[in-house]
Structures are given as structure tokens and as C-alpha cells.
Amino acid sequence: MAVIAEKPRPAAPMHLPGAQRERAGWPKFLPRPNPWRRAWFLESFTWLYLIWSIVPVALAVLFSFNNGKSQSSWQGFSLQWYVGKGDTSVLHNPELHHAVIQTLVLAGLTTVITVPLGVAFAIGIDRWRSRTAAGLSFVMIFSFVVPELLLAVALFFVVTQLLRFIPLGTYAEVAGLVVWNLSWPAIVVRARLVTIGRVYEEAAADLGASRIRAMWRVLAPMLMPAIFASAVLVFAGVIDDFVIVEQLSSTANTQPMSVLIYSNVHSAGLPGPALNALATIMLGFSLIVAVLGLLVYRFMTRQERHGSTEALTSIAGM
Amino acid sequence: MGAGEAGGGKAGDGKAGGGEVGAGEAGDGNGTTDRSGMTDRNRDAKSGHIELASLTKRFGDVVAVAGISLEVAAGEFFSLLGPSGCGKTTTLRLVAGFERPDAGRILIDGRDVATLPPHKRDVNTVFQSYALFPFLNVAENVAFGLRYRSVSKADSARRVAEALELVQLAGYEKRRPGQLSGGQQQRVALARALVLRPSVLLLDEPLGALDAKLRRALQVELKTLQEHLGITFLYVTHDQEEALTMSDRLAVMSGGQIAQLGAPREVYEEPVDAYVAEFLGVSNLMDATATRPAGATEVCHVRLGEFDLEAGCGRIDSTGAVKLAIRPERVELGAYELTGGNRVPGMVERLVFLGSATQIFVHLAPGVTLQALVRNDGRALPWSQGSPVSVALPADALRVLATEVPAFEEALAPAVG
Ligand SMILES: Nc1ncnc2c1ncn2[C@@H]1O[C@H](COP(=O)(O)OP(=O)(O)OP(=O)(O)O)[C@@H](O)[C@H]1O
Ligand SMILES: [Mg+2]
Numbered sequence: 145m146a147v148i149a150e151k152p153r154p155a156a157p158m159h160l161p162g163a164q165r166e167r168a169g170w171p172k173f174l175p176r177p178n179p180w181r182r183a184w185f186l187e188s189f190t191w192l193y194l195i196w197s198i199v200p201v202a203l204a205v206l207f208s209f210n211n212g213k214s215q216s217s218w219q220g221f222s223l224q225w226y227v228g229k230g231d232t233s234v235l236h237n238p239e240l241h242h243a244v245i246q247t248l249v250l251a252g253l254t255t256v257i258t259v260p261l262g263v264a265f266a267i268g269i270d271r272w273r274s275r276t277a278a279g280l281s282f283v284m285i286f287s288f289v290v291p292e293l294l295l296a297v298a299l300f301f302v303v304t305q306l307l308r309f310i311p312l313g314t315y316a317e318v319a320g321l322v323v324w325n326l327s328w329p330a331i332v333v334r335a336r337l338v339t340i341g342r343v344y345e346e347a348a349a350d351l352g353a354s355r356i357r358a359m360w361r362v363l364a365p366m367l368m369p370a371i372f373a374s375a376v377l378v379f380a381g382v383i384d385d386f387v388i389v390e391q392l393s394s395t396a397n398t399q400p401m402s403v404l405i406y407s408n409v410h411s412a413g414l415p416g417p418a419l420n421a422l423a424t425i426m427l428g429f430s431l432i433v434a435v436l437g438l439l440v441y442r443f444m445t446r447q448e449r450h451g452s453t454e455a456l457t458s459i460a461g462m
Numbered sequence: 463m464g465a466g467e468a469g470g471g472k473a474g475d476g477k478a479g480g481g482e483v484g485a486g487e488a489g490d491g492n493g494t495t496d497r498s499g500m501t502d503r504n505r506d507a508k509s510g511h512i513e514l515a516s517l518t519k520r521f522g523d524v525v526a527v528a529g530i531s532l533e534v535a536a537g538e539f540f541s542l543l544g545p546s547g548c549g550k551t552t553t554l555r556l557v558a559g560f561e562r563p564d565a566g567r568i569l570i571d572g573r574d575v576a577t578l579p580p581h582k583r584d585v586n587t588v589f590q591s592y593a594l595f596p597f598l599n600v601a602e603n604v605a606f607g608l609r610y611r612s613v614s615k616a617d618s619a620r621r622v623a624e625a626l627e628l629v630q631l632a633g634y635e636k637r638r639p640g641q642l643s644g645g646q647q648q649r650v651a652l653a654r655a656l657v658l659r660p661s662v663l664l665l666d667e668p669l670g671a672l673d674a675k676l677r678r679a680l681q682v683e684l685k686t687l688q689e690h691l692g693i694t695f696l697y698v699t700h701d702q703e704e705a706l707t708m709s710d711r712l713a714v715m716s717g718g719q720i721a722q723l724g725a726p727r728e729v730y731e732e733p734v735d736a737y738v739a740e741f742l743g744v745s746n747l748m749d750a751t752a753t754r755p756a757g758a759t760e761v762c763h764v765r766l767g768e769f770d771l772e773a774g775c776g777r778i779d780s781t782g783a784v785k786l787a788i789r790p791e792r793v794e795l796g797a798y799e800l801t802g803g804n805r806v807p808g809m810v811e812r813l814v815f816l817g818s819a820t821q822i823f824v825h826l827a828p829g830v831t832l833q834a835l836v837r838n839d840g841r842a843l844p845w846s847q848g849s850p851v852s853v854a855l856p857a858d859a860l861r862v863l864a865t866e867v868p869a870f871e872e873a874l875a876p877a878v879g
Contacts, residue, residue, distance in 0.1 A: 343589060343591055344595060346558075346560050346580070346593070347587070347589060347595070348595075348606070349560075349579070350558060350560075350580050350585075350586055350655075351581075351606050351607030351610070351658065352609075352610035352611065352658070353581055353606075353609075353610060354579075354581055355579075358581075365597045366596075
């Protein structure tokens with residue numbers, strides 16, 4: 145026994161525990177894998193991915209601060225494209241700053257209309273059990289299935305041919321965005337409803353609350369985080385939206401940031417860095433909404449353990 | 463965890479003496495409340511009477527409750543006992559108003575409430591999951607229902623404090639449900655219901671989520687509380703020991719029906735059929751044939767294998783295939799040489815020392831294995847594994863039970879037996 149134990153084992157690195165070393169069937173000449181080793185490949189891949197996706201954005205942001213018209217050679221720092229005197233800055237160019245306002249107006253209106261509708265939709269489907277409800281619950285994932293362009297073109301047709309009393313422009317844009325974004329609150333709130341179950345409402349009813357009061361006093365506070373999360377999703381989604389608003393906008397007055405950037409980037413209309421500035425503002429809005437959303441959500445769900453994971457899954461609509 | 467143990471310890475003490483004191487104090491408090499709070503609900507001695515008449519509830523093809531009729535007296539502790547899926551919860555939910563019955567009536571104090579929504583019924587529920595509102599603290603949870611009772615702010619605060627005192631949770635007002643142990647949450651749920659002074663309290667396995675020690679402590683507490691407050695408790699459990707120790711009367715349920723209804727002692731000692739006997743804890747069940755029903759002798763002659771026995775209780779008028787039941791503590795073991803009436807030879811299969819008693823498994827000559835329970839009197843037992851013994855099955859302990867005929871089929875077709 146002692147002799148065998150003292151025999152050197154060159155193939156087994158010293159830091160491996162016995163169990164690992166004794167694994168049967170592993171060829172003697174191969175070094176054994178260390179299960180605790182760093183995952184070099186995955187780590188480098190992650191870094192590459194981050195660089196690949198962040199660097200172009202960072203460059204675009206950087207050149208919005210360029211002291212010159214170039215989008216590729218750095219000429220010093222300035223805020224001229226944001227607040228500069230001429231009519232090429234976002235602040236003073238009517239077209240540019242109108243786009244900022246239009247984006248905010250669309251995001252605000254769409255959120256205010258979509259969220260209550262979506263909440264009602266979710267509650268309705270959760271409570272109304274029938275075949276129709278099952279069908280409708282499929283419609284909830286509508287916007288994840290239908291290509292946005294198809295919906296945009298269809299809406300364009302509807303607005304211009306059928307519902308001609310809706311003029312192209314802000315009204316049509318909001319209508320389209322509501323349809324496109326309704327899935328978010330519907331799915332996020334529905335998921336929350338399913339996890340909550342009926343028992344809290346039953347408890348409230350048992351204690352003397354009528355149905356409406358139980359909904360208001362028990363369901364509403366419990367749904368609040370989900371409602372808020374879906375509002376953030378809708379708001380951020382509208383800021384990013386391009387396909388639908390592009391189809392349904394009319395004059396330059398109703399073009400949000402995304403459409404304006406798109407229509408100027410290949411033509412020599414507005415100077416490049418001004419568009420970068422506009423894009424940076426768009427990015428800023430999205431980031432602010434997301435960060436604010438996450439913070440408020442975590443504050444709202446601070447009572448619940450595992451708050452942060454749920455924040456993520458809820459925001460992701462799972 | 464720590465909090466849970468603390469609560470358990472507290473509850474355990476309550477059994478010895480603390481509980482008495484607490485109950486006494488609460489009693490005084492409650493007495494004064496009842497005098498001053500008369501406007502709230504005039505509680506005279508006889509409220510909280512429940513009557514269910516042919517209550518039926520179907521879910522699609524499943525008949526969850528199949529025509530239950532029972533009556534619970536005001537102030538009674540009544541349990542619904544049965545295995546999983548037998549319709550206990552559904553029955554309770556029907557009484558609470560969360561489900562609408564397909565047929566039958568629910569009378570509370572003589573008034574048919576079957577069509578009233580839950581918030582209009584003078585019953586409150588303690589849910590198995592407690593269903594405490596997570597976004598409200600303990601005091602707000604308890605005060606929740608008072609909002610709908612036109613109780614003044616000051617009154618409400620006083621009643622919340624009293625209710626929390628009653629369940630020994632004073633000092634926890636500002637905690638959230640998530641910061642309480644299971645046992646404490648259970649007490650909050652109880653306080654939340656009791657603060658409304660319902661005439662009937664429905665409890666759906668309220669101790670189901672707790673560990674065995676805490677369960678036993680809370681069983682005693684709950685029972686004391688119920689006796690003290692005089693509220694009707696309709697209590698659902700699948701734990702036969704819990705039902706037997708706590709209830710004034712109980713109903714053993716099976717497949718949406720009541721298999722037997724009676725006082726714990728009655729149901730335990732005189733099960734009507736094999737199902738009830740089996741469900742109410744260890745009982746030896748044997749297949750036998752009744753050869754001659756009881757005549758003037760008051761005993762029924764049965765044949766177990768090749769042995770003729772006399773059985774003195776149960777359905778002694780039966781003939782044909784029956785089940786014989788005998789409690790382990792009534793099985794008597796003696797020296798193998800002994801012969802006589804109602805004795806069957808057997809062999810000791812296994813001995814299990816239980817402390818206060820020894821459990822002995824005996825294989826009888828007719829091919830069945832019986833359990834016998836022999837009290838421990840300090841002397842060693844004369845048997846060991848493989849010893850031949852003579853097993854006496856006293857006629858007055860041997861029950862004749864109907865075989866697989868559930869109570870309801872029998873009711874439909876009395877000719878079967
Ligand atoms: N909402 C429902 N929809 C369909 N079937 C139901 C529903 N609620 C209960 N059932 C069925 O009715 C039967 C009785 O259920 P119930 O919940 O009353 O059982 P239980 O005695 O409380 O059981 P447990 O001890 O497991 O709680 C079961 O077969 C169950 O599947
Ligand atoms: Mg149940």
C-alpha cells in the first residue's frame with residue numbers, strides 16, 4: 145500500500161483534490177481539467193462583445209462634442225452643437241429642438257394611454273376565463289410576432305384609406321405606438337397577476353372589501369411595480385421607435401429625433417455633429433429613463449426579498 | 463428562524479401558565495369592549511350557528527363537494543377532516559363565499575347566505591397561506607377590515623391593540639409580514655380575522671405550514687382562544703390527531719361526502735367503515751366473513767380464515783364479506799398454549815420499542831399481520847422475534863365494518879348491505 149501511495153503521479157497537478165484525480169477512464173497522459181479555472185474564452189468573448197458594441201456609440205457621442213464639422217477627426221471640445229449660437233445647434237435650430245420635443249410628447253402620450261389600457265387588458269384576460277380570452281392572450285404577444293414594418297405599413301393604409309379622420313402626424317403616430325407597445329404592460333402586468341394569485345383579493349373581500357375596493361386597496365399597490373416597470377419600457381421603447389413614426393409622421397413638425405436623424409444622415413442637410421448631438425440626447429433620455437426606472441422599481445419592491453432579480457425579470461417581461 | 467423559536471417557546475409557556483394569564487387579561491379587555499362596543503354588533507350568546515344542506519359544488523367534471531349536510535352549533539369547534547382532494551377547502555370556500563354552490567343551502571344563524579358575496583357575510587377566514595398583505599405592516603393588516611365597519615379611528619386603534627394582545631403579538635405593530643416567522647404570521651392572520659368579531663371563523667389548515675413542535679403549541683393556544691371567545695370555528699385539517707384533540711365534533715370526509723360525523727371519541731372508537739377506521743390512525747383491519755348475524759346474543763359470528771370469532775360491536779347485523787377492526791392497544795398476547803374463545807395462534811414478527819409501549823407485529827395463522835401495543839411496565843417482554851404466541855381478540859373490541867361501501871352509496875341504495 146505504502147509503496148503505491150508514494151509513486152509519483154506526474155499527470156496530476158498538485159492542487160487538484162483527490163476525488164478529481166481518481167476519476168476513472170481519464171487518459172494518464174492528459175492534464176486533468178481544473179473545474180475552478182478561469183473561463184478565459186468566455187471572459188474574452190464578453191469583453192470583445194462589450195467593446196464592439198460600446199466603442200461605436202462612444203465615438204458617436206464623442207464627436208457630438210467636436211469643435212468642428214468633422215465626424216471623424218477630433219478638433220477639440222466644444223458644446224457648439226448643443227447650445228451654440230448659430231442655427232446649427234440643437235438648442236437654436238427649430239427643426240432639431242422640435243424633434244426633441246416631439247419625441248418627448250410621443251413618449252409621454254403613448255405611455256399615458258398604453259399603460260392603463262394594457263393593465264385593463266391584463267386584468268381582463270386574467271379574470272375572464274374562456275376560449276376567447278385564451279385567443280386574446282395570444283394577441284398580447286402580437287408585437288413580438290408581427291414585423292414592425294408590416295404593422296407600420298398596415299397602419300399607414302388604415303389611416304390614409306379607412307380612418308381618414310385621423311390625420312397623419314402626432315395623432316396617427318400615437319395611435320400606432322399604442323398598438324405596437326400595448327404588449328408590454330399587458331404581459332408584464334399579467335405575469336405579476338399570475339404570481340400574486342387571487343388569495344389577497346379574497347382576503348380583502350373576506351375582511352369586508354367589495355370587489356372594486358379590494359382591487360383598489362390590495363391589487364393596485366401590489367401591481368404598482370409591474371405597472372411602473374411597463375411604463376418605463378413603453379417610454380423607452382417610444383424614444384427608440386423609428387419604423388412606425390417614420391410611416392405615420394407627416395410634416396417636419398411631427399418628426400421625432402429618430403426620423404430626423406435618419407432623414408439627414410445620408411443627405412447633406414444638417415451638419416453631422418449636430419445629428420450626433422441629437423442622437424446623444426436620445427441616448428441620454430433612454431439611459432435616464434432606464435436608470436430611474438430601475439431605482440424606483442427597487443425602491444418599490446424593497447419589501448420583497450430578491451428585489452433586484454425580480455426587477456430584471458419583470459422589466460424583461462418574464 | 464430565531465424569531466420562530468422564540469415564538470414557539472412563548473407558545474409552549476402559554477400551555478403551562480402564561481396562556482392562562484394572557485387569556486384572563488384578554489378576557490377582561492374583551493368584556494369591557496363588548497359592553498362599550500355594543501353598537502358594533504350585538505353579540506348575544508346564540509350567534510354563529512351554521513347549517514349546510516345538500517351542498518354541492520362541481521368543477522367541470524370533478525364533483526368537489528357532493529351533497530354535504532351538516533349542522534354546527536354556535537360556539538362549537540367543528541373540524542372537517544379528510545385526505546387531500548376530498549373537498550375540505552371547497553366546502554370552506556363555499557361557506558366563506560368565494561365559490562358559488564351548484565346546489566344546496568348555506569344557513570348562518572338561520573339566514574341563507576348562499577347568494578351573498580363574501581364581504582357581506584359575517585364570517586372570516588384564516589387562509590392556509592395566511593394571505594397577509596405584504597405592503598402593509600402588522601397593525602395595518604389587522605386594521606384592514608375595520609375600515610368597512612364604521613369604527614372610529616380611536617376605537618380601531620384600541621381594537622387592533624387588543625387583538626394583537628390576544629394573539630401575544632403586542633410590540634410587533636410596525637413589522638412587515640415578511641419580517642415575521644411563520645408562527646407569528648399565523649397569529650397576525652388570526653388577529654386580522656378576530657378583530658372583526660365574526661360569529662364564525664373559518665380556518666383552512668392554519669397550522670399546515672408550521673413545524674411539529676410549534677403546531678402542538680398553537681393547537682393548544684387556538685383551542686383555548688376559541689373556548690374563551692365562544693366563536694364558532696369551522697376548522698379544516700388533514701391531520702387526524704389535530705382534529706381529534708381540538709374538535710368538539712368532526713366530520714370525516716371522503717370524495718366530497720361526509721363518511722362519518724360525530725364527537726372525536728365516537729369517531730375514533732366507533733368508525734362506521736374501514737375508510738374512517740383507516741384514516742383515523744392505526745387500526746388493524748382484516749378481511750373476514752360474517753356467518754351468523756347477531757341474534758339474541760348481541761354478538762356476530764365471523765370467520766377469519768379457519769377460525770370462528772365473535773365480534774361485539776359495529777355492524778353486527780352484517781352477513782357476507784366484512785372488515786374486522788381492532789385497535790392495537792386492545793390486542794392481547796398470551797402464551798402459545800392458551801386456547802379458548804376468540805384466540806388465534808400467531809408468531810411474533812418484529813418488536814419495536816416506543817418508550818412508553820412496545821409495538822409488536824404478529825403474523826396470525828389466517829395470514830394477516832396485526833399490530834399489538836403492549837404498555838411498558840418495566841419488565842422485559844417474554845417474546846422475541848419468532849416466538850409463537852396466542853393472540854386474543856376480545857369480542858367487545860372487535861368491530862365489524864362494512865367493506866368498501868362508502869357512506870353515500872349506502873344512503874342511495876340501502877338494500878346493498
Ligand atoms: N378551482 C378549481 N377548479 C377545478 N377543480 C378544483 C378547483 N378547486 C378544487 N378543485 C378540485 O376539487 C377537489 C377538492 O378540492 P379541495 O381543494 O376542496 O380539496 P382539499 O380537501 O382541500 O384538499 P387538500 O387537503 O389537498 O387541501 C379536488 O379534486 C380538486 O382538484
Ligand atoms: Mg385544502
